[in-house]
Structure formats: C-alpha cells, structure tokens
Amino acid sequence: MESHNPAKVVKDVVQAATAKVADALSSDVPGKPGSAPAPLNEPTTPAEPLPPKKEQGTPDTRTPTGAETGVPAPAKAQQGAYLTTSQGARLRDTDHSLKAGPRGPILMQDHHFREKITHFDHERIPERVVHARGAGAHGVFVGYGTAADVTKAGFLAKGKETQVFVRFSTVLGSRGSADTVRDTRGFATKFYTDEGTFDLVGNNIPVFFIQDAIKFPDIIHAGKPHPDREIPQAQSAHDTFWDFVSLHTEAQHHTIWNMSDRGIPRSYRTMEGFGVHTFRLVNEAGETVLAKFHWKPKLGTHSLDWEEAQLLAGVDPDFHRRDLYDAIEAGAFPEWELGIQVFPDAPEETFAGIDLLDPTKIVPEELAPVQAIGKLTLNRTPTNFFAETEQVAFHLGHLPPGIDVTNDPLLQGRLFSYVDTQLTRLGGPNFSQIPINRPHAPVNDMLRDGFHQHAMHAGVAPYKPNSLDGGNPFTTEENAFADLPVVVAEAPKIRANPVTFDDHYSQVRLFWASMSPVEKEHIIRAYTFELGKCYEQAIKERQLQCLANIDPVLCEQVAVGLGLPAPEPTVPLAEVAPSPALSQVGGRWPGDGRMIGIVVDPRGGLDDVSEVRRAVFAAGMVPLLIAPHGGMVGGDPVQRTFATARSVEFDALLLAGAPAPAPDALPARDAKAGAEGGVALAAVDPRVELLIDECWRHAKAIGAWGEGVAALQQAGVAGTPGVVTAESGGAAFTALQDLLSTHRVWERFPASVA
Numbered sequence: 001m002e003s004h005n006p007a008k009v010v011k012d013v014v015q016a017a018t019a020k021v022a023d024a025l026s027s028d029v030p031g032k033p034g035s036a037p038a039p040l041n042e043p044t045t046p047a048e049p050l051p052p053k054k055e056q057g058t059p060d061t062r063t064p065t066g067a068e069t070g071v072p073a074p075a076k077a078q079q080g081a082y083l084t085t086s087q088g089a090r091l092r093d094t095d096h097s098l099k100a101g102p103r104g105p106i107l108m109q110d111h112h113f114r115e116k117i118t119h120f121d122h123e124r125i126p127e128r129v130v131h132a133r134g135a136g137a138h139g140v141f142v143g144y145g146t147a148a149d150v151t152k153a154g155f156l157a158k159g160k161e162t163q164v165f166v167r168f169s170t171v172l173g174s175r176g177s178a179d180t181v182r183d184t185r186g187f188a189t190k191f192y193t194d195e196g197t198f199d200l201v202g203n204n205i206p207v208f209f210i211q212d213a214i215k216f217p218d219i220i221h222a223g224k225p226h227p228d229r230e231i232p233q234a235q236s237a238h239d240t241f242w243d244f245v246s247l248h249t250e251a252q253h254h255t256i257w258n259m260s261d262r263g264i265p266r267s268y269r270t271m272e273g274f275g276v277h278t279f280r281l282v283n284e285a286g287e288t289v290l291a292k293f294h295w296k297p298k299l300g301t302h303s304l305d306w307e308e309a310q311l312l313a314g315v316d317p318d319f320h321r322r323d324l325y326d327a328i329e330a331g332a333f334p335e336w337e338l339g340i341q342v343f344p345d346a347p348e349e350t351f352a353g354i355d356l357l358d359p360t361k362i363v364p365e366e367l368a369p370v371q372a373i374g375k376l377t378l379n380r381t382p383t384n385f386f387a388e389t390e391q392v393a394f395h396l397g398h399l400p401p402g403i404d405v406t407n408d409p410l411l412q413g414r415l416f417s418y419v420d421t422q423l424t425r426l427g428g429p430n431f432s433q434i435p436i437n438r439p440h441a442p443v444n445d446m447l448r449d450g451f452h453q454h455a456m457h458a459g460v461a462p463y464k465p466n467s468l469d470g471g472n473p474f475t476t477e478e479n480a481f482a483d484l485p486v487v488v489a490e491a492p493k494i495r496a497n498p499v500t501f502d503d504h505y506s507q508v509r510l511f512w513a514s515m516s517p518v519e520k521e522h523i524i525r526a527y528t529f530e531l532g533k534c535y536e537q538a539i540k541e542r543q544l545q546c547l548a549n550i551d552p553v554l555c556e557q558v559a560v561g562l563g564l565p566a567p568e569p570t571v572p573l574a575e576v577a578p579s580p581a582l583s584q585v586g587g588r589w590p591g592d593g594r595m596i597g598i599v600v601d602p603r604g605g606l607d608d609v610s611e612v613r614r615a616v617f618a619a620g621m622v623p624l625l626i627a628p629h630g631g632m633v634g635g636d637p638v639q640r641t642f643a644t645a646r647s648v649e650f651d652a653l654l655l656a657g658a659p660a661p662a663p664d665a666l667p668a669r670d671a672k673a674g675a676e677g678g679v680a681l682a683a684v685d686p687r688v689e690l691l692i693d694e695c696w697r698h699a700k701a702i703g704a705w706g707e708g709v710a711a712l713q714q715a716g717v718a719g720t721p722g723v724v725t726a727e728s729g730g731a732a733f734t735a736l737q738d739l740l741s742t743h744r745v746w747e748r749f750p751a752s753v754a
C-alpha cells in the first residue's frame, strides 16, 4: 500500500489545478504550441510522437513521380517512442558525448556525436535571394467553370477541386526580418492540378518596378541593405533605393503603390493578389485571348496604419505569419476569388491604348472588369515550416495546358530565373521531388540522377527515340501543353524597349487621382518619411522632380516636409480618369479572424464578459481578455496582462471595466506605465489608457459598457467618432462589429488634401 505522503498530495493537487488552468487558458484561443498540453514534470513513460495539431496539414503523400501513395500523413513524421540514430538504431544517451573518462577528450568513434553535430552544421540552406521572409498555408481551389470560353485548363472547370499551397512573403528582408515593414508582398500559389502543376507567382501590387528582367539585379541591389554596413534591413527608406527609382523612372508607378497603404497590409488575408504580367489563354477550340490574373480577398483590401506597422515590427515581428495561422486555427479560413481581365489577342497586344506587355501598367477595372473564375480557401497550416514553406519552389514555367506566357520581357526573364535559383537554394536539380513540390499528375520526364534523386526509375532507355523501353514515354497531342504558334514580328536583334514603354508617369498620376483624401495623406507621409531618412540632398531633390511629374499637390506637400522647394513638372501632366477600384476605402466587409481586446477589472463588472467572449467567437473573431494579472478572471481565461498587451495586436477594443493601477504599474517594471507621478495619480491603470489612446489614434473601433465607460472618460475619448458606449456587453459588441465592417473609423484621420 502506498504510504501517506502529505507533500505529494499537495503537489498532486497543485499539478491538477495547474493543468486545469493551463487547459482553460489554452482553450479556444489560437496559438497553442502542440496538440496536447505540456505536463509540469518531464514525461518518463515511453509514448509515440504526438499527432500534429488538428488544423495542420502536410503535402499530399505522393511518390516523386506523382502517384498517390495512400500513406497516411503521420507516416512521414518521426516514428516510434524511442530515440534512434538516422539509421533507426536505438540510443541510450544523447546528453553526453563518448569520452575517455568523464574529463575527456571526446573519442573519434562517437558516431552518434558526429552524426548529430554534422547534421546540425548543415541545417541551413541559402535563403531566397528575394522574398526570403514568408509564410505558407495549404488549401483548396474550386473552379466556377466561368473561364471555359477562354481556357481549357481543367482545374477551372465548374466544381473541380484542386489542392493548393500558397506562400506569402515580403521582398527585401532576410528570413528573420519583421513582417510589417513597408514593402511589396509576394502572393505565390501552387495549384497541384491533374494536368501538371500551375504556379501563379504574383504580388499584392499589380505593376512591377522594371520593364525588363535584366534590370532585376539592379532594383534588388538598390532595395537591399547598403552593402557596406548591411543596413537598413527590410525597407526602402534609404538612399540606394531612392537613388535608383528616381533615376530609373519606370519604377515610379510601383513605388507609389509601395508608398500607399498597399505597402503595409493589415494581413495577408486582406491583400489583393495580381499575376502582374499578361498571360495568353487558349480554349478547346484553340482560340486565344490575353488575360491578367487577380486575387480578390473576401475580407476586402485593408492596411495597417504606419505607426501601427512600426510598433508591430518591434512588438510582434511575426504579426502577419501569426495572423495567417491564428485565423486558420480559429476556423476563419482565408478566402480569395480568382478573377481574370480578358483582352482580345490582337497583334499589337494593347488594350484601350495600354501596352499589355508593359508590366509597369495596369488596365483599370472600369475598362476591363475582373471576372470571377474560382475560389481559393486556405484551410490547413503547415506541419513543418522548413519542409513546406521553405522548400516550396515556384516557377512561372509550371503551366498547365490552356495557360501560356506572352513576350512581356519581365516575364520572359523570370522563366529562366526560377529554376536556376533552386539549384543553389535547394541543392540540385531534383527539387521537384521534394514532397511539397511533387506534382499530383503522373510524371514521366526522362530527367535522371543528380543530387537527392528520390525516384526509382525503371527501364534502360531514358532517351527518345528508343525501342528498348518499348518506345516509352510517348509524346501526344491529347491534352498536351502546346506551344502556340504566335507570330514574332520581323525585327532586328536589339537591346531596346518598345516606345510605348516610355510613358513612366501617366498611370502613376492615375493611381494618385484614384485615392481618397485619407489615402492621399498616407502617401504624402510615406514619401516624406522615406525621403526624410535619406542622407543625400541630390536624391531627395531628384525624387521631388519625379513627384512634380506625378502631381503638384503631392510634390508640394512632400517638399514642405523635406524643407526643400517644390520643382515644376518636366513632362506634361496627363488627363486621367480616376479608377475607384484602386481605392481601399468605402466598402463594408466581414470581420473574420479579427482580434478583439477586452479589458476587464477583476474587482467587478464581469457579468457580461463570458457572453461577449462567446459572441465574439460566434462572429468568427478571436476575443483576447486583458487583465491586470494572468490566470482566470470571473471564470474566463486571461490571455494578455497590462504588461504583455499592446494595442497594435487588436483590431478593436472593448472595455468592461476601468481597472485601477495594478501592482506592476511601476515605471521600473513596465515603462508603458509612464512616469511615477502620473501612475500615482491615475484612476485607471496607465497601460489601459495607453491602449485606448493608441487604438483611438489608429482609428480603431472602441466600445465600453458598465464601468468601462469611466475608462473612456478618463482617456478623454468618450463621445468621439467610432467610440461607442452601450447598456450591455452584447450591445457594445454589436455596435463595434458595425464599425469594424468599414475596417477603420476613417473620420478620425482628417485630410488636408482633396
């Protein structure tokens, strides 16, 4: 019989209570590290590896040559309860190297030590030259069948489901850089279609910096950190960037998009995506059209405020990555519609006077509407970042029958680059056999051998023609990718652009003219900030000249901020018809996956809190309770304390109470508490006031009920636009939802320009 041991009883009780709290704390809110809560003590009973979390997916289990294996996904993960060598031999110790006595030296024969360290030494692979920082997710694409007239691509057929993997990224920063920097975002989609993989490798900006691929190293060298000090990281606010774009003025169109709110998206889920180039589509009858691809987010296009983006880069550098994974985990699956703009395939390759081969030009949606052709839903997070998100390899040349390229000189260069770069990054020519890159169509390619060959190719004749392997593989006309016999005009071999590429300003002006006043203000402040960070006067003056060629008001406003005179335009200012589709403001959208901070006071006013939490979940959003201390308050788990919370994490704020300064509201403990005198006098914890203050100035919706109203009064924001007070928590949340649907309380951003 077990003897009575009071110390153990106490320990068991504490452990059970801790587990209960831990469970309550982690329930409902996304972000738990594993699929089961961690026990307090190190487990000692051998057990099989834990399964992945329920929302995690892995690449389909295919052979390197595309056949379905039927192998369950966990079979690809580590097996068995016991630690082994890479060859499966069990090990009894991995904590001590094999030494000649306890004081060493380490013996050469320690194969376990050498295997462990050697493998570790080679864990890193080169990061992507561009788009190094990214986040990926698995999902499904369903065709609407509406593209059948223009393309025979089977994955676009009505109701056809195709698995996809999407990787979002920033362009300039290193793998470990912050998510919320001002930059272009990559939006690359791998469709594992039955007819071969289709990669749509796009961006969240519909135009590019350059017109010819040969300039890519130039723009990237200019945008990356300065080569001497390797600063600044992941941003364009520096001399080399502005030096290049002010000289190579075809970059001005892309640059104004970067300086607009598009450069700082709120979430990957609130980004549009664009194929950028014009593609050529071909239908069953062999007829062709030219087309541009668009991704339209269900949640609308929405961005951060610049100060929010800057704070986030420090407070939560993983903000976009976290947001993507949290949303999927919360069941708020991100969705986009794929759409196409269609143009006749005329020999001049223009539409409404716009050169369709010039990747620095858009075709306004008002001239060529975007027609929806299918829906993308991201519904599984990766199980292993490296295996999936890091090893995924996109390539514009991955095209299914029905989709072909054009002569866009940027696109043409990319067709070379994407395979070439993988040779170094993924260590050889067999990267398409890495599980995340394996096609879902049968592969019979006659490519052989090379580093990391996974296939067991049979036969003796990987050449054509052959008789030894029965002539296999055969070429066919049937559903084959056919090179279209596009006529190439008779022309000399020259290094030059078409003259239609020479207009560098009219569409930049079109973009500016299409912005709402608040968006124009944001553009002015972005240029002023970025150029204000440059050292060289000549570069600032040169860029001001570019701005003068875009719009005099824009130029004057930025010039004021820089303390420089505004130059006169050197090109005629084009008459432009604004394109309302370019503005992000003015609509109403669902609030899926939004983060709602709820400030509670453990001393009272907790009646409605549980109900509000449930209502937030029911609305597809995530409630985060903010309290003076961790643990539980009124039966609900606290996810943030005043010390760990920062406004930038929340899309909107609710206040159920007006908590007095907590014991840790000391400047020495938490600088956010402010100066000592202020803390002593404050009626409400100064960190709560800071939360309200920041949410207010970032134009976020704020709501309060009960005692929470006093906190609003204390912060001096009661009765201002977008600040609601209500009788109950439920009513406050309903009012808040309405405000959230317009994304921000735009009235709080007064504009000085029309």
Ligand code: HDE
Residues within 6 Å of the ligand: 128, 129, 130, 131, 134, 167, 168, 169, 185, 186, 187, 188, 201, 202, 203, 208, 212, 213, 214, 216, 274, 275, 276, 277, 392, 393, 394, 410, 411, 413, 414, 417, 418, 419, 421, 422
């Ligand atoms: Fe890329 N680009 N790019 N690019 N790009 C790469 O490929 C390149 C361009 C884009 O999440 C690299 O695998 C050249 C336009 C995305 O894995 C590299 C040119 C657009 C991604 C490369 C361009 C893009 C890349 C780096 C000028 C928008 C990330 C690693 C002709 C339409 C894909 C890699 C991912 C990645 C070359 C221009 C989008 C070096 C030479 C225009 C979204 O091959």
